[in-house]
Amino acid sequence: MSASLVELENLTVRFHGERTVHAVNGVSFTLKAGETLGILGESGSGKSVTLKTLLRLLPENRTEIGGGVRVDGTDILKLEGRALADHRGGTASMIFQDPMLALDPVYTIGEQIAEAVIRHEGVSSAEGMARALDMLTRVRIPSPERRLKAYPHEMSGGMRQRAMIALALACRPKLLLADEPTTALDATVQIQILILLRDLQREFGMGMIFVTHDIGVAVEVSDRVAVMYAGEIVETGSVRDLIRDPRHPYTKGLLAANLHGAVKGARLHAIPGAPPALAEVPKACSFAPRCPVKVSGCDNNRPPSVVLGEARQVRCILAVPAP
Amino acid sequence: MSAPLLSVSGLTKHFPLKGGLFGRSTGTVRAVDGITFDVAEGETLGIVGESGCGKSTTARLLVDLITPDSGSIRLGGKEIGPDLSVRDLRRQVQMVFQDSYASLNPRLTMEDAISFGPMVGGMAGNKAVALARDLLARVGLDPSRFAGRYPHELSGGQRQRVNIARALAFSPKIVVLDEAVSALDKSVEAQVLNLLADLKAELGLTYIFISHDLNVVRYMSDRVMVMYLGQVAEIGPVEALYAAPAHPYSQALLAAMPSMDPDRRTMEAPLAGDPPNPINPPSGCRFHTRCRLADTVCSKGDPGLYVMPEAGHLAACHIHVPGSGHRDATSRAGVTA
Numbered sequence: 001m002s003a004s005l006v007e008l009e010n011l012t013v014r015f016h017g018e019r020t021v022h023a024v025n026g027v028s029f030t031l032k033a034g035e036t037l038g039i040l041g042e043s044g045s046g047k048s049v050t051l052k053t054l055l056r057l058l059p060e061n062r063t064e065i066g067g068g069v070r071v072d073g074t075d076i077l078k079l080e081g082r083a084l085a086d087h088r089g090g091t092a093s094m095i096f097q098d099p100m101l102a103l104d105p106v107y108t109i110g111e112q113i114a115e116a117v118i119r120h121e122g123v124s125s126a127e128g129m130a131r132a133l134d135m136l137t138r139v140r141i142p143s144p145e146r147r148l149k150a151y152p153h154e155m156s157g158g159m160r161q162r163a164m165i166a167l168a169l170a171c172r173p174k175l176l177l178a179d180e181p182t183t184a185l186d187a188t189v190q191i192q193i194l195i196l197l198r199d200l201q202r203e204f205g206m207g208m209i210f211v212t213h214d215i216g217v218a219v220e221v222s223d224r225v226a227v228m229y230a231g232e233i234v235e236t237g238s239v240r241d242l243i244r245d246p247r248h249p250y251t252k253g254l255l256a257a258n259l260h261g262a263v264k265g266a267r268l269h270a271i272p273g274a275p276p277a278l279a280e281v282p283k284a285c286s287f288a289p290r291c292p293v294k295v296s297g298c299d300n301n302r303p304p305s306v307v308l309g310e311a312r313q314v315r316c317i318l319a320v321p322a323p
Numbered sequence: 324m325s326a327p328l329l330s331v332s333g334l335t336k337h338f339p340l341k342g343g344l345f346g347r348s349t350g351t352v353r354a355v356d357g358i359t360f361d362v363a364e365g366e367t368l369g370i371v372g373e374s375g376c377g378k379s380t381t382a383r384l385l386v387d388l389i390t391p392d393s394g395s396i397r398l399g400g401k402e403i404g405p406d407l408s409v410r411d412l413r414r415q416v417q418m419v420f421q422d423s424y425a426s427l428n429p430r431l432t433m434e435d436a437i438s439f440g441p442m443v444g445g446m447a448g449n450k451a452v453a454l455a456r457d458l459l460a461r462v463g464l465d466p467s468r469f470a471g472r473y474p475h476e477l478s479g480g481q482r483q484r485v486n487i488a489r490a491l492a493f494s495p496k497i498v499v500l501d502e503a504v505s506a507l508d509k510s511v512e513a514q515v516l517n518l519l520a521d522l523k524a525e526l527g528l529t530y531i532f533i534s535h536d537l538n539v540v541r542y543m544s545d546r547v548m549v550m551y552l553g554q555v556a557e558i559g560p561v562e563a564l565y566a567a568p569a570h571p572y573s574q575a576l577l578a579a580m581p582s583m584d585p586d587r588r589t590m591e592a593p594l595a596g597d598p599p600n601p602i603n604p605p606s607g608c609r610f611h612t613r614c615r616l617a618d619t620v621c622s623k624g625d626p627g628l629y630v631m632p633e634a635g636h637l638a639a640c641h642i643h644v645p646g647s648g649h650r651d652a653t654s655r656a657g658v659t660a
Contacts, residue, residue: 042508142596156597186373187535191579192592213509216581220588239585257513259538260583264561267520268542270513274478290510 005175005207006031006054009068013049013231016062022278023049025231026067033174036201036208038222038239040215040254044275046231047211051177054209055088072174090120093173097180099160103152109136109163110148113170120171135166138203139196158189162196169200176201178210182217194220215258219243224311227251230276230286233305237312247314249291285317293318326400327361328529329385329416329497334358334394336380340602350602354380356553357394359628362497367523367530369544369561371537371576373598376550378533382501385531386418399496414444417490421502423482427474433459434470437489444493458488462518480511484518491522499531504539516543537580541565546635549573552601552609555628559636569631569638572610608641620648 006029013024024046031037041047052058053069056076069076072091079087096102104112113135114128123131129148136144139162152160161181168176178197182190198221201208210221218225219239226236227248235248246252253271262268273290276282285291288298297317306319338352355377362368370378383389385396387409398415401407420426427436437458438451446454456466462484474482483503490498500519504512516539522528532543540547541561548558549570557570568574575593582588594613599605605612611621620641628637629644641649 042510158597186598187537188373188575188579188592188594189597191581191589192595194581195589195592198588214581216583219583219585220581243583243585253510257509258583259513259542262538262542264542268513268517270517271510272514274480274511275508 003032004030004070005033005035005072006209007068007070008050009070010066011050011053011069012064012066013046013053013058014064014066015058016064019279022281023231024053025278025282027228027231027233028067029226029233029236031175031207031209033207034201034205036198036210036221036223038218038225039209039211039228040213040218040225041211041228042213042254042275044230044278045228047228048179049231050228051094051179051209051211054175054177055092055094056084057094086120089116089168089173090171091173092175092177093168093171094177094179095161095164095168095181097183099157099164100152102164103160103167105152108149108151109155109166113167116167117170131170132166135170136163138169138200139163139166141166157185158192161185161189161193165193165197165200169204169206172204172206174206176206176208178208180212181210183212183214190217191220197221215243215255216260227254230282231278232282232286232315233313234287234315235313237308241309241312247308247319248287248316249293250287253292285315328364328399329362329531330397330400331361331385332359332395332397334381334384334396335392336377336384336389337392352602353553353604354601355384355391356604358550358553358555359394360548360555360558362529362531364496364529365527366545367532367543369540369547370531370533370550371535371540371547372550372556373535373576375552375598375601377553377601378550379501380553381550382418382499382531382533385497385499386416387412388418414493415495416497416499417493417495418499418501419483419486419490419503421505423479423486423506424474426486427482429474432471432473433464433477433485434466436474436485437492440489440492454492455488458491459485461491461522462488463514464488478511480507480515483507483515487515487518487522491526494526495528497529497531499533501533502535503532505534505536512539519543537565537577549576552599552604554609555637555639556610557636557638557640558628559631559633559638563633563636569636569643570610570640571614571616571642573638575613608639616642616649616651618649618651624648 008029011024011027015021027050039047110132113132117128117131133144136147141147141162182193212218222239225239225242226233229250235251246255256269271290276286284299285303288294303315303317305313305315306321307313309322335357336355339348340350342349372378384391396403403412434455437455441451456470459466459469464484504515534540544561547561547564549556551572557573568577578593607622607624608626611617626639626641628639630637641647642651
């Protein structure tokens with residue numbers, strides 16, 4: 001048995017179609033059991049693609065995946081048929097931004113949760129329903145007995161999100177993958193869901209990878225944060241280190257753009273330009289064209305990942321390695 | 324004090340719900356329910372609130388994209404309808420929407436999209452095109468590269484710049500920005516916010532800035548209005564309101580912002596449940612069903628906006644009204660909570 005719950009080794013993902021997109025370009029990280037990793041990035045940074053690889057949710061016929069992906073000691077890229085179905089929802093489970101798309105509109109919440117439990121654990125339908133009721137209680141849905149018989153459209157947005165979390169956790173996965181689960185929610189509901197996820201993660205002792213574009217959300221739930229840009233992790237570290245002492249120019253720019261504590265009337269230190277289109281594999285630092293501290297060497301090679309300390313790395317040639 | 328540029332009084336819009344047999348009316352969405360506020364020339368008024376609070380309906384009422392059921396909008400002292408035609412209103416009040424792609428005609432080049440309005444308004448074609456190119460340059464898009472492009476050939480940030488340029492084509496006094504930067508990535512959002520600040524200073528614009536992002540609203544606004552289920556919960560100078568929100572809902576909304584300090588994470592959600600549906604909203608103070616300070620009086624009477632000690636700061640909460648009947652009213656009257 002390996003020590004890590006998730007091991008990603010130099011993951012690359014290419015999408016082939018009318019044009020090729022190099023969505024993920026060499027991502028490596030590990031996740032310990034019971035740990036929460038936040039993946040922070042903007043649209044097109046490859047954060048959701050990385051997450052979906054862990055459940056093999058990308059379209060098989062036009063996706064080319066390279067590198068190694070191991071979850072709980074299993075090579076995910078080699079999984080086929082029934083083993084893959086066992087992995088999805090059994091070992092690892094995912095929650096999405098839009099619960100209306102993730103839940104089946106023609107079955108009640110109770111039936112959907114029970115179905116997953118029956119499929120994965122081979123229990124009777126009565127036991128499946130009992131688990132569904134238990135899960136709805138755990139995600140703190142008011143009057144869970146009644147909600148068991150409710151259809152997704154009969155619930156409010158926050159309640160649907162809770163129901164989707166209940167479904168994802170029904171088979172006690174070791175790994176929960178969260179793809180922007182609070183982005184579409186109102187502010188006062190978002191914080192409820194974040195606190196719930198934090199509590200459930202502790203209660204079930206599961207590992208969690210939480211993808212978001214919102215730094216504040218990442219701070220609320222994560223132990224460690226990885227910042228992605230153009231399909232690469234540009235900086236990773238504990239949430240404290242990353243917030244208090246960002247080292248990569250992109251992380252610094254992202255923190256400034258959050259406007260937390262921005263001075264009114266002062267100009268924002270906006271990162272100029274836009275992220276690259278990723279039509280080819282980056283040969284140099286992808287951020288160099290937008291970087292305020294760019295030097296001549298930035299355009300020559302891909303910067304190495306510089307180790308700054310324990311679990312702290314930066315992909316920038318200006319970074320000074322730990323002695 | 325000079326008269327406000329924009330003065331909104333008792334503005335109300337209810338949408339009937341059709342359903343059942345023969346499309347009978349089955350209820351009413353009270354989207355905007357009697358809101359009153361002023362906007363001074365050159366200021367930025369931020370509007371915040373959750374989905375269903377009526378902030379976007381308010382924006383659409385201001386540019387007459389939907390017609391109010393009752394209430395009045397006065398622009399420079401002239402009432403829309405009796406004194407000022409919708410055509411004249413829209414020359415002076417323009418709007419930028421959240422979805423930068425849906426708000427551009429996919430078959431018009433950027434140059435044509437911007438010059439279309441002025442040409443309809445009677446400007447000669449070549450003058451309108453020259454104006455469009457000038458505006459493109461002004462929003463940071465090189466006209467020689469971007470004038471002939473179509474919406475799908477631009478990124479979200481670039482499209483939103485075009486939408487801003489188009490809104491400026493009539494030299495409006497007021498620009499209503501309805502979640503105009505919400506769909507943009509953070510790094511691009513900062514660029515557009517800088518552009519909006521520059522344009523405001525250059526052209527002496529007045530903004531109504533609607534957003535769900537409280538950090539952005541704080542940065543952009545002079546005053547901020549908090550809405551809840553179609554009504555104004557609180558309105559006041561941005562720093563005073565953020566430092567000491569007077570309405571329990573504003574307090575909860577600010578407390579719900581994710582913490583930026585890993586050592587001080589939010590331990591308890593300030594509110595439980597989702598915002599109620601604006602169809603059949605709660606009686607009395609609409610927030611009383613979720614309010615931690617609710618008393619019997621709260622479900623009975625609408626508190627109305629009460630003037631707080633700070634100039635220009637109003638809050639709709641019984642707790643601040645002496646003699647309202649709320650158990651805490653007298654002890655806390657007139658003191659910002």
